[in-house]
Amino acid sequence: MLEKFFNFILFRFSKLSRAAKKILADIESELTEEFVELLLNTMSLYFRINKEFRKNIKGFEGRYLFRSRNGNITLSAVFYKGKMKVSEEETEDPHVTVIFKNAQSLWNYILSPKPDILGSLLKQEVVPDGNLNYLYKFAYMANHLRLKLPDLV
Amino acid sequence: MGTVTFEDISLNQFDLETLPLLKKLRSQLLNTKPEVCIERARHVTEYLQSTEGSGESMEIRYARAVNYFLSKKEALFFDENLLAGTTTCKAFGAPVYPEWTGLTIWPELDTISARDKNPLRLSPQDAEELNLGIYPYWLDNSILEYARKKYNNPECMQLMQKIVFFIGSKAGCISHTVPNFKVALEKGLACLIDQAAVKEAELGRSESASAEDEQKRRFYQAVQIALQGIIAYARNLSRKAAELAATEQDPGRKANFEKMAQICSQVPENPARSFREAVNALWIIQVALHAENINMAMSPGRLDQVLYKYYRDDINRGKLTVKEAMELIGCLWLKLNDNTNLVPETAEELFGGAGTAPAVTVGGVDEKGEDAVNDLTYMMLRVTELLQTRDPSLNARYHYEVNPETYRNRVAGVIASTQCVPAVHNDVVDIRVLENQGTKLEHASDYAVIGCVELGVPGRSYDAPSSIMLNLVSVLELALYNGKRPITGDEEISPPTGEPSMFESFEQFWEAFKNQLKYVMGQAIEFNELLGKAYQEKLPSPLLSAFFEGPMEKGKDLIRGGALYNSSGATNIGFADTVDSLNAIEQAVFIDKKCSFPQLLQALKDDFKGHDPLHQYLKNKTPKYGTDHPVARKNAQNLIKFIFDFYQEHENYRGGTYRPGYWTMTNHAGQGKLTGALPNGRKAHEVFASGITPVSQATENLGACLRNVGSLEARFIPSGQALNLKFPTLTGEADIKRLGEAIEAYFKYGGLHVQFNIMSYEMLKEAKDNPEKYPELLVRVSGYSAYFNDLNEAMKEEIISRSAYDIRTGQAIPLPESTD
Numbered sequence: 001m002l003e004k005f006f007n008f009i010l011f012r013f014s015k016l017s018r019a020a021k022k023i024l025a026d027i028e029s030e031l032t033e034e035f036v037e038l039l040l041n042t043m044s045l046y047f048r049i050n051k052e053f054r055k056n057i058k059g060f061e062g063r064y065l066f067r068s069r070n071g072n073i074t075l076s077a078v079f080y081k082g083k084m085k086v087s088e089e090e091t092e093d094p095h096v097t098v099i100f101k102n103a104q105s106l107w108n109y110i111l112s113p114k115p116d117i118l119g120s121l122l123k124q125e126v127v128p129d130g131n132l133n134y135l136y137k138f139a140y141m142a143n144h145l146r147l148k149l150p151d152l153v
Numbered sequence: 154m155g156t157v158t159f160e161d162i163s164l165n166q167f168d169l170e171t172l173p174l175l176k177k178l179r180s181q182l183l184n185t186k187p188e189v190c191i192e193r194a195r196h197v198t199e200y201l202q203s204t205e206g207s208g209e210s211m212e213i214r215y216a217r218a219v220n221y222f223l224s225k226k227e228a229l230f231f232d233e234n235l236l237a238g239t240t241t242c243k244a245f246g247a248p249v250y251p252e253w254t255g256l257t258i259w260p261e262l263d264t265i266s267a268r269d270k271n272p273l274r275l276s277p278q279d280a281e282e283l284n285l286g287i288y289p290y291w292l293d294n295s296i297l298e299y300a301r302k303k304y305n306n307p308e309c310m311q312l313m314q315k316i317v318f319f320i321g322s323k324a325g326c327i328s329h330t331v332p333n334f335k336v337a338l339e340k341g342l343a344c345l346i347d348q349a350a351v352k353e354a355e356l357g358r359s360e361s362a363s364a365e366d367e368q369k370r371r372f373y374q375a376v377q378i379a380l381q382g383i384i385a386y387a388r389n390l391s392r393k394a395a396e397l398a399a400t401e402q403d404p405g406r407k408a409n410f411e412k413m414a415q416i417c418s419q420v421p422e423n424p425a426r427s428f429r430e431a432v433n434a435l436w437i438i439q440v441a442l443h444a445e446n447i448n449m450a451m452s453p454g455r456l457d458q459v460l461y462k463y464y465r466d467d468i469n470r471g472k473l474t475v476k477e478a479m480e481l482i483g484c485l486w487l488k489l490n491d492n493t494n495l496v497p498e499t500a501e502e503l504f505g506g507a508g509t510a511p512a513v514t515v516g517g518v519d520e521k522g523e524d525a526v527n528d529l530t531y532m533m534l535r536v537t538e539l540l541q542t543r544d545p546s547l548n549a550r551y552h553y554e555v556n557p558e559t560y561r562n563r564v565a566g567v568i569a570s571t572q573c574v575p576a577v578h579n580d581v582v583d584i585r586v587l588e589n590q591g592t593k594l595e596h597a598s599d600y601a602v603i604g605c606v607e608l609g610v611p612g613r614s615y616d617a618p619s620s621i622m623l624n625l626v627s628v629l630e631l632a633l634y635n636g637k638r639p640i641t642g643d644e645e646i647s648p649p650t651g652e653p654s655m656f657e658s659f660e661q662f663w664e665a666f667k668n669q670l671k672y673v674m675g676q677a678i679e680f681n682e683l684l685g686k687a688y689q690e691k692l693p694s695p696l697l698s699a700f701f702e703g704p705m706e707k708g709k710d711l712i713r714g715g716a717l718y719n720s721s722g723a724t725n726i727g728f729a730d731t732v733d734s735l736n737a738i739e740q741a742v743f744i745d746k747k748c749s750f751p752q753l754l755q756a757l758k759d760d761f762k763g764h765d766p767l768h769q770y771l772k773n774k775t776p777k778y779g780t781d782h783p784v785a786r787k788n789a790q791n792l793i794k795f796i797f798d799f800y801q802e803h804e805n806y807r808g809g810t811y812r813p814g815y816w817t818m819t820n821h822a823g824q825g826k827l828t829g830a831l832p833n834g835r836k837a838h839e840v841f842a843s844g845i846t847p848v849s850q851a852t853e854n855l856g857a858c859l860r861n862v863g864s865l866e867a868r869f870i871p872s873g874q875a876l877n878l879k880f881p882t883l884t885g886e887a888d889i890k891r892l893g894e895a896i897e898a899y900f901k902y903g904g905l906h907v908q909f910n911i912m913s914y915e916m917l918k919e920a921k922d923n924p925e926k927y928p929e930l931l932v933r934v935s936g937y938s939a940y941f942n943d944l945n946e947a948m949k950e951e952i953i954s955r956s957a958y959d960i961r962t963g964q965a966i967p968l969p970e971s972t973d
Contacts, residue, residue, distance in 0.1 A: 055285060110260060119499045123827065124315065124640050131301065132256075132314075133292045139260035140284065147263055 016045050020149045035103040036066055037086070039111070040077050043145055044084040053148075056141050058082055062134050065094040069101050077138075096130035096138075110139035111146055155457075155519070155527035156465070162563050164535040167479055172539070174233060175483040179540055181232055182245065183929065187493050188274040189258075189265065190241035191283055193444060194249040196222035198287045212693045212710065216375035219445045219696055223382030226444070228393035230413075233406060235429070235484045237390045237413040238437045240448065240492035247273050247495040249283065250447045251291040252692060254325045257497045259288055268498045271506075271943055297324040300687035309680040312673075317640055317827060319677040320622040320820070323684035326447040327712075329619050329722075331454040331512075331601045332700035333612020337438055338431050338459070341423040342380045345699050349376040352705060369708030372715075375695035376705070382696070383441040384422045390437070391417035428473050431463040432481050436488055438700070439511070445696045448492050450604025450619070452512040453545065454611040456485075457529040458519065458599075464529055475532070482529075482536045489513075489545045506939030506948070507818060508543040514601040516560060517550025517580045522598055524552075526560045537574060538567045541929070546937045548602040552580035553897050565893040568909050569883040573933040576606065576908035579900040582867045583608055586905065589868045590812065592718055605816045605936025606844075606873040606906050607722055613702050615711045615807065618722025618814060618872050621677040624824050625792075626727035626831065626841065629734055631669040632662065633754065639829050647672045653750040659739040666735070667795055674723070674796070678803050678811065681721055685806035688712050712807070719809025722872040723800055726820045728792070729778050729842035733833035733851065735788045737775040741767075741832070744784075757830040760837045772834025779847025779858045789865060797869035814872030815845035816936045822947040840951040843935040844875030849954045855895065855963040858956075863902025874905050875936045879957040881913035881966065891960050908933045910952065914969050917941070917953040 019042040047054050062079040076091035077084060100106040105125035120126040128135055169176040200218040207214070230237070231244040241248045249255040258265055262280040265273050275283075293302065301310055313321045337345065353373035356366050391414045398410035413433070419426070420434035435453065442451050453459075467473035489511050515533050519525040537547045549564045564577060580598075587597035587608055596610045603609040607618035630638045636649040650665035689712050697711060698704035704715030741747045747770055748756070761768035776782035778789045793813070800811035825840035833848065835841075842848045845862060852858040855878075862876055876899075883889060892909075899907055910917075910933050920927040920941050930941040932952055941949065957966045 060289070124317070124642065128314070129311065130306070131293065131298050133259075133288075133295055133298055136256050136259035137288070137292065140262055143260055144263060 013049065016042065016049065019045065036068075036073055036106060037075055037088075039142065040066075040075055040084075040086040043077075043142065044086050046145055046148075047084050053141075053144070054082060056137075056144075057084060060137075062137070063091045063094045064134065064138060065091055065097040066106070067097065067099050069099060094130060095134040096128055096132065098135065099127045099129070101125045110135075110142050155461075155523075155525045155530065157526060157531065158528055159531055162531045162559060163566065164475075164479075164531060167476065167535060167539070169539055172476070172480060172483060174235075174480055175487070175536075175540065178232055178234055178484070178487050179542070182487055182490055182542065185245040186274055187245045187247050187271075188243040189279065189495060190243045190246035190248045191279050191287065192226065192242040192248075193222055194251050194255060194287050195282065196225050198251065198290050202290050210371050211691055212371045212375040212695060213378065215445075215693055216378040216695045220378050220382030220385070223441060223444050224385040224389075226386050226389070228386075228389040230394065230397060230410070233409065234488060235409060235413075235481055236433050236436045236488055237394055237417050238386075238433070238440045238488070240440050240443055245491060245493065247493050248443065248448060249287070249495055251287060252294070252296055253447050255495065256288055256291055256295060257500070258495060259284070261497060265498075270498050270945065271496075273495065294691075296684065296687055296692055299691055300684050303687060304683050307679070307683065309676040309683070312646070312676050313680050315641065317638070317824065318624055318627045318646070318673055319680075321677060321680040321684060322619040322622060323617075323681060323688065326449045326619075327617050327688065327694075328446045328448070329450040329452075329604050329607070329617060330615060330697070331452045331603055331609045331611040332438075332442065332697060333702065334435050334438060334453065334459050334700065336612065337421055337700060338425045338434055338463070341425075342384055342421050343423060345705075346377050346380050348705060349373045349380075349699070352708065353377075356708075368713075372695060372698070372704070372708050372710055375693065375710075376699045379445065379696035380699055382444065383438065386441060387417045387421060387437055391415075425463060428460065428463040428467045428478060429481055431460055432485055435459070436485060439489075442697055442700075443492070445694055448509045449494065450510045450512065452510075452514075452601065452603050452609075453489070454512075454601040455514045455517075455525075455599070457515045457527060457533055458525060461527050461529050475528075478529075479532055479536060482532055483540060486536055486540055486542065486545060490542050506934065506943035506945075507937055508546075508939070510604045510937045511545045512548055512602040512604055513545040514548045514550060514578075515575075516556060516564070517578070517600075518552045518555050518584075518598055520595040520599045522555065522594075524555050524557070526556055530560070531563065534563060534567050534575070538570055541571050541574075541931055543931060543938050543940060546602075546604070547575035548578055548606075549575040550578045550580050550583075550600075551896065551900065553900055554581065556580075558893070561893045561897065562890055565889045565896065568892065569889050569911055571931070572911040573909060573931055574938055576602075576906060576933070576936070577896050578602060578606075578906050579904060581900065582903055582905050586867050586871050590718075590720070590810065590871050596717075602873075605818065606875045607814060607816070608871070608873050610718060612700060613716065614718035614720070615701065615716035616718075616720050616722055616812070616872070618720075618812070619724065620681045620721040621674075621723035621811075622726060622817075622820055623673060623677055623723060624726045624820070625670075625731040626734075626824065626828055628670045628673050629666065629727075629731050629831070630828070631673070632666040633757075633832075636669075639758075640827055653754070656750065659743045662738055663735070663791075670795070671799060674799055677723065678800075682806050685712070685721075689806070714807035714809070716807075719805065719807040720812045720872075721805040721807075721809065722812050722814055724814040724816050724872065725796065726817045726824055727841040728815050728845055729848045729851070730825075730831055730833060730835055732778040732785065732789045732792055733775070733835075733848055734831045735792070736777065736782070736785050737771050737832040737834070739784055739788070740775045741771060753832060757832065760830045761834075768834055771832060775833065777833075777847065777851035779852035779861050781857055781861065786861060786864075789861075793865055793869040797871075812871040813869070814874060815870060816873060816875035817841075817843050818935055818937070819944070819948045819951075821935070822945070822951045825951075826947050840947055840954075843877050843951065843955070845870075846875070846877045846955070849956050850965065850968055852956065853965050855958040855965070856898075858958075859895065859899040859904065860902050863899050863904035865903070867903050867905055870905060876904060876907045877910070877933060877935055877955060878907060879910045879912065879955045880960045881911075881916075881957050883911055883960055888960050895960070908936075910955070914953060914957060914966070917949075918969075921949045921953065
């Protein structure tokens with residue numbers, strides 16, 4: 001039983017480490033369409049194993065819909081009861097929908113070392129629809145994860 | 154009427170060597186890094202969270218939250234300033250206002266201390282408290298999100314959120330006003346509290362009280378609660394100052410603490426009895442106003458008038474010297490710099506480098522129309538000249554029929570020595586403009602400047618002058634592209650108004666443009682109305698209301714229309730580029746027939762690449778605003794009239810009108826950088842002209858510029874305008890006099906306002922390339938001053954490229970070949 005538990009934890013850390021490596025590699029090269037899903041899944045995983053990080057979503061209910069302009073990417077992130085669930089199905093009644101030109105523009109918007117929310121809005125590369133405060137919170141969590149990525153590899 | 158007793162109005166005997174305290178405090182200020190302050194956010198959030206669901210009205214809850222914060226606000230003394238009170242808990246603080254824009258820095262909590270542009274120190278502990286303790290409460294409660302939910306994300310809000318059409322500033326603030334400090338200094342807050350209590354008692358207590366009476370009752374209660382918070386804060390300051398005095402070894406500092414302890418035990422609870430008490434009372438009230446409203450353009454007003462009798466009485470009694478008065482004014486000026494705005498890094502694109510713009514107004518005429526210039530006017534000019542800090546934004550009123558020429562020339566002298574301040578306002582026209590809006594003459598004569606350049610009546614008008622910031626160039630593009638804009642791609646933004654290629658006359662295009670303008674203005678008005686109503690429910694201002702004539706009499710908060718005069722301001726960005734583009738279309742397509750509309754649109758799409766002859770023609774041969782060309786004059790006049798007529802047809806949620814203005818902060822740079830090529834020959838991503846200023850290099854001589862800007866019908870510009878001019882140098886008294894004469898000439902043409910940068914292209918270029926050589930360079934942006942090094946690159950370029958004129962010949966100086 002204990003062995004199964006430790007293997008489970010190891011598996012998760014290992015999975016997280018691989019995800020972190022992939023994200024860092026993507027950042028260095030060209031961001032692909034898969035980047036968004038990778039990021040959200042990594043975030044979800046990190047919430048599961050890091051108690052400190054999980055404080056950000058304690059008691060938090062938030063529904064996010066990310067959609068690329070060409071329709072190729074549709075992803076939902078739902079925060080509920082201390083967990084983050086990522087899905088390719090559209091969540092109902094999202095607090096905020098983020099329509100983005102491509103993965104790079106989403107990166108610029110919320111994740112780069114200099115998150116450029118206003119700049120991306122001004123250039124219309126990312127168009128949010130809904131409660132911007134939820135977006136700011138998400139951007140904080142995503143950036144916090146980004147800063148931790150090198151430690152996870 | 155003002156009295157001037159100084160033989161030498163320049164007060165040159167005073168400088169920073171003879172005022173060592175100011176020299177020391179100034180140096181400390183300039184070397185203090187800004188920090189995020191969460192104190193207010195903490196206490197206000199704590200209180201509102203603890204009373205959620207209490208059933209108490211928002212007026213009372215919010216007043217109690219303000220009282221709660223002020224009662225707990227730390228009494229801090231960071232330096233040897235003679236005045237007690239600090240806006241924040243930091244020596245130079247950026248307070249978080251989660252009701253408004255406080256959450257916009259959430260993404261940056263881990264990085265804001267080290268960001269490239271204007272970093273703000275934030276401790277990890279405070280960052281965590283914001284992230285986990287404060288921000289979550291406001292996720293659905295900030296004013297914008299409250300309104301979005303209430304009104305189901307209306308179209309106007311979606312359009313506003315694109316930012317490139319208009320900005321509805323209520324999402325970020327109202328503030329922007331000039332309270333009546335006089336009544337507080339003369340009567341004391343205890344008296345105002347008693348007045349509110351009497352009014353409340355007069356309503357009686359009846360079970361069948363009307364809803365209106367209940368509203369009034371809540372208002373009077375809220376006023377009392379909020380004002381009591383200020384008194385609590387002052388008492389804390391007094392106690393703390395006394396404690397510090399008891400342990401202070403240095404005799405000078407000890408005496409100062411003892412004095413401040415005495416002062417704060419007296420004011421602002423009770424009437425001020427001396428100049429120092431009056432100045433400190435005013436400062437404490439200014440601090441307290443920011444407990445309730447965001448620190449943006451909460452303007453102290455006509456301080457040379459408000460404080461004059463205290464100064465005069467103390468001087469006459471031998472209780473005050475001119476030097477001591479200068480020190481106190483300087484201390485107040487430095488205190489006004491003790492806070493800055495909390496903005497996300499990228500907001501610098503649109504609002505770069507701005508301080509909090511607390512405008513101080515001096516000079517002009519009094520309520521009777523008599524010369525109001527007095528000793529304090531000159532002292533405030535001299536202190537501004539010596540300190541050269543970003544704030545306060547000093548504005549000099551000048552009445553060319555009443556104020557002496559010596560005053561005018563002294564103002565010009567201060568502009569020359571500081572290279573940028575003060576701005577100058579035309580009493581003759583400004584008073585008439587306000588009268589035209591229904592303001593009584595004696596009130597209009599008492600006008601003061603709000604924030605950038607806007608006109609208000611202290612303690613009587615609630616103007617919200619930054620309610621709408623509308624991008625006129627976006628409207629032009631909507632007309633050119635039949636309801637779309639290149640930056641928003643294929644999205645249909647507005648109803649189609651016809652393909653320009655089908656238009657057979659300029660008048661048809663002008664109709665299309667007007668229809669697009671009506672649509673965007675209509676959306677902006679609707680947004681403002683919805684937000685205004687949201688404010689009425691969520692963010693009343695009982696504390697601010699106590700300092701206005703009207704609310705106490707009517708029992709109505711300012712936000713509900715309590716002020717004597719109500720309006721909402723709507724400023725316009727890209728005026729000159731829009732007018733020049735209209736001119737170009739009329740001349741090129743319909744008069745000279747140099748090109749067809751499709752050819753013109755193709756050239757714009759290509760950013761003039763491959764269209765050089767057409768580009769040169771559009772840039773150099775089509776009529777330009779700011780010149781005497783009849784097409785340019787006609788289009789400029791038609792545009793401001795159309796905008797004025799449309800806005801004035803609309804009543805705002807407080808029963809007032811909408812008033813257009815023409816000032817831009819740095820929006821003209823940010824929006825310009827996002828916009829493609831325009832028919833006036835402007836290439837893609839070049840900045841727009843600022844305020845109401847003609848496009849750079851458009852006018853060949855100063856006379857034509859002043860004549861044509863000045864002759865725009867002033868009554869169509871009731872919210873104020875910013876004309877930004879540049880002279881590379883002013884040498885000697887003769888040049889200073891010329892500057893004064895140029896100001897007067899412009900005012901006689903009918904211009905409302907003018908401000909200057911006395912800097913050459915080369916000097917500014919050097920400052921941009923070598924910022925370390927110009928650490929304290931202050932420039933006039935478009936209604937406020939900013940440190941050049943705090944501006945973003947686009948804004949620096951814009952200031953560099955602004956037309957410069959030779960003060961002696963009036964000729965425009967060509968822009969050097971390369972300013973890149």
